[in-house]
Amino acid sequence: MSQPSTTLKPDQGFVRGLNLFDSVMITIGVMVGSGIFIVSADMSRMIGSPGWMLMAWVVTSVLTMAAALSYGELASMLPHAGGMYVYLREAFSPLWGFLYGWTLFTVIQTGTIAAVSVAFARFFSILVPGISESSYIVPPVHISSGYALSLSTAQLVAIAVIVLLTWTNSRGLEYGKIVQNIFTSAKTVALVALILAGLFLGWNSTAVHVNFTDMFRFGAFDPSLGVAAGSVFGLLVALCVAQSGSMFAADSWHDITFIAAEVRDPKRTLPKALILGTGIVLTLYCLANVAYMVVLPLPAIQNAPADRVATATLEQIFPGYGALLMAVAIMISTFGCVNSLVLAGPRAYYAMAKDKLFFAPAGVCNKARVPGWSLLVQGLWASFLVLPRTFDAVTQKYGNLYSNLLDYVISAALIFYILTIAGVIRLRQTRPDLERPYKVPLYPLVPIFYIAGAGTVLVMLFAYRPATTWPGLVIVILGALVYAFVNPARKSA
DSSP states (O other): OOOOOSSOOOOOSOOOOBOHHHHHHHHHHHHOSSGGGTTHHHHHHHHOOHHHHHHHHHHHHHHHHHHHHHHHHHHHHOOSTTTHHHHHHHHTOHHHHHHHHHHIIIIIHHHHHHHHHHHHHHHHHHHSTTOOTTSEEEEEEESSSSEEEEEEHHHHHHHHHHHHHHHHHHTOHHHHHHHHHHHHHHHHHHHHHHHHIIIIIOOOHHHHHHHHTTTTOOOOOOGGGOOOTTOHHHHHHHHHHHHHHHHHHTTTTTGGGGGGGGBSSHHHHHHHHHHHHHHHHHHHHHHHHHHHHHHSOHHHHHTOGGGOHHHHHHHHHSTTTHHHHHHHHHHHHHHHHHHHHHHHHHHHHHHHHHTTSSOGGGGSOOTTSSOHHHHHHHHHHHHHHHSEEEEETTTTEEEEHHHHHHHHHHHHHHHHHHHHHHHHHHHHHHOTTSOOSSOOTTTTHHHHHHHHHHHHHHHHHHHHOGGGTHHHHHHHHHHHHHHHHHOHHHHHO
């Protein structure tokens, strides 16, 4: 296994054009997509209790804040383009950095871009009914009994969003920053408006009585978990498995670290941006779920049409207008989220290319002083991931391949998060000489708390959701095989 770098290469060609406000906007923008408006339905079915469903969001918030506090030290110590790729490389070895970068490019970043772009198109269809995943330009062409390729009007809109935002970000950091600040501000206001509308206009005494009377009672857990109803262990399993929904909604909070080379005074700005941005989003997420619960009784949350809890909430408050209002809000939210993801990811591929672990052109900035080739390759792959469809022969319905891929990598992403935060402890021992303008508070308790909590969630996911967790390891293992061929140290040996 190759050793970590002893000399960090300077980031060349970038413009330090992001201040603290811009950095916070990117952190918020990349976290808030469509998840907060949808995942509570599945989580409530999983847990079967209003109080414990809300507690699942609290658990996500506490763990994510512990992670952000820990990442702040890494960001202040290693303020270079690439974020987690650099942290894993320096703490452990280039292999671990590559495995993360491989998973980021093949699925995590590009798959999320595809998923959120299609979410934009789905809600756009409420305004323009002709846009639909079943309105085909190219009908499904089966490549096997369970998979097909297609191009629907909704898929075309999703690809158009990816192409547009890839182009604007290739024009320079200023373009991406302007789009980001406008849309993140708008969707933050929209989320706050949803919360205020629920708490002050939609207060439903029936829902409040159902949800807040004996709110921590044990409900019926999802039968697929196979755990005893009313048991403490069953509750632990349900809370852990439900984290796949809430953690997905709160994911990508660390993407600002990919852009460290373009942040002013990154050693101090990055920790502040991580803590402020993450704290704001997680607070809003918890309040949004309280708003759902004062408007809708638990059964209505569990059975919201197409899991659109936020839409059902607004429809209850503004009958006849809720779906339209929510569609506009989610379109703003998802568009801004895609922009954040498109902006951030290529900086990680840039860092990999500098280490000769990605295509060489990805390590060069264009005339606009952004990694244009990385943006192009990411856009092409994300656009491709919009096209494959899954096919259920029993129901005769088509799904989306990227949805399966994202399910597969949730566990893999947790492994990388745990390993990265363990890197805080390792680097304290192996690189005590590095300047640390910010140090994680209550060290080592905060990193250990996250490792223990996320580790428990990971074990439960592998035990009770094997179909959507073990395949994630296959993706990582494939990355190890690729590394064996591209590792420059191996080639020179």
